[in-house]
Amino acid sequence: MQNVNEALAHRFGAPLPGVRQDLQSQPFWQQLANRRSIRSFRPDPVDAALIQTLCALALSSPTKSDLQQRDIFIISDSGVRGKLNELLAGQAWVAKAPAFLVFCGNNHRQRLLHDWRGRAFENDHLDAFFNASVDAGIALATFVLAAEAAGLGCCPVSAIRNEAAEVSALLNLPDFVFPIAGLALGWPSEDGEISLRLPLSVSVHTDRYEASNLREAVETYDQRRTGIQPYEKQRFASDYGQSDTYGWSEDKARQYSKPERKNFGAFVRAKGFNLD
Numbered sequence: 298m299q300n301v302n303e304a305l306a307h308r309f310g311a312p313l314p315g316v317r318q319d320l321q322s323q324p325f326w327q328q329l330a331n332r333r334s335i336r337s338f339r340p341d342p343v344d345a346a347l348i349q350t351l352c353a354l355a356l357s358s359p360t361k362s363d364l365q366q367r368d369i370f371i372i373s374d375s376g377v378r379g380k381l382n383e384l385l386a387g388q389a390w391v392a393k394a395p396a397f398l399v400f401c402g403n404n405h406r407q408r409l410l411h412d413w414r415g416r417a418f419e420n421d422h423l424d425a426f427f428n429a430s431v432d433a434g435i436a437l438a439t440f441v442l443a444a445e446a447a448g449l450g451c452c453p454v455s456a457i458r459n460e461a462a463e464v465s466a467l468l469n470l471p472d473f474v475f476p477i478a479g480l481a482l483g484w485p486s487e488d489g490e491i492s493l494r495l496p497l498s499v500s501v502h503t504d505r506y507e508a509s510n511l512r513e514a515v516e517t518y519d520q521r522r523t524g525i526q527p528y529e530k531q532r533f534a535s536d537y538g539q540s541d542t543y544g545w546s547e548d549k550a551r552q553y554s555k556p557e558r559k560n561f562g563a564f565v566r567a568k569g570f571n572l573d
């Protein structure tokens with residue numbers, strides 16, 4: 298594992314000024330700086346008690362207004378897991394993960410509180426969906442970091458939202474509960490690699506939004522990434538051909554040149570949310 302400075306300099310393409318010497322090997326910082334998604338696992342199971350502990354750690358993370366609008370589903374039934382694997386057949390590696398969880402936003406409990414306490418729910422607008430989504434995302438990220446600190450590997454799977462209605466039926470989700478992402482979990486059988494990120498000058502702003510050099514910065518990032526981590530396969534090559542300069546920006550532009558999850562809004566509305 299690289300120290301904090303080395304790992305961040307590699308990830309962001311430039312050394313950071315002033316990472317204090319005594320924090321260079323701070324274990325949690327070092328883990329964060331070196332983190333990577335893992336998609337290949339040893340077959341060994343992940344202990345159920347460990348997963349429960351990780352859920353508790355994940356749910357120790359901040360939650361908007363203490364509303365606690367996120368739930369974690371541990372998939373233990375082989376029938377349910379098999380059906381999820383079928384829904385995720387496009388990502389065959391998922392089926393080989395020893396453990397799988399689904400993170401959901403949950404605004405259902407909040408609405409029940411209003412029924413129980415006889416108080417009107419006067420926040421039936423986009424914020425209700427947004428707050429629960431953010432809460433679930435925070436829990437997902439915290440679970441990932443806690444799992445990685447225990448030596449586990451994991452990778453979120455937003456592809457479950459491609460089949461949101463089916464996943465919802467499978468998990469018996471009531472109105473106002475919706476899947477955010479799955480999480481494949483297990484003991485890593487690969488090292489994975491640090492994924493390079495856009496430079497901090499692009500995604501960290503001081504006081505005001507500033508993007509005057511964005512295009513140049515993205516081109517430089519494309520070249521750096523292609524030099525170190527070239528894409529193994531070009532997306533939609535049958536439609537767009539093979540590019541000699543294929544990089545991150547071309548990959549992302551190709552990715553969202555095709556519709557994805559077009560019916561997710563309809564699914565969320567059918568769950569009862571008002572998105573206005």
Ligand SMILES: Cc1cc2nc3c(=O)[nH]c(=O)nc-3n(C[C@H](O)[C@H](O)[C@H](O)COP(=O)(O)O)c2cc1C
Nearest residue numbers: 332333334388452453454455456457478490491492
């Ligand atoms: C909400 C969310 C959903 C994701 N869904 C998928 C997915 O469906 N399939 C997949 O292979 N990776 C998925 N990922 C992993 C990302 O591709 C990965 O985080 C990104 O490529 C950066 O790599 P790193 O995590 O190793 O830094 C997801 C990540 C997040 C945060």
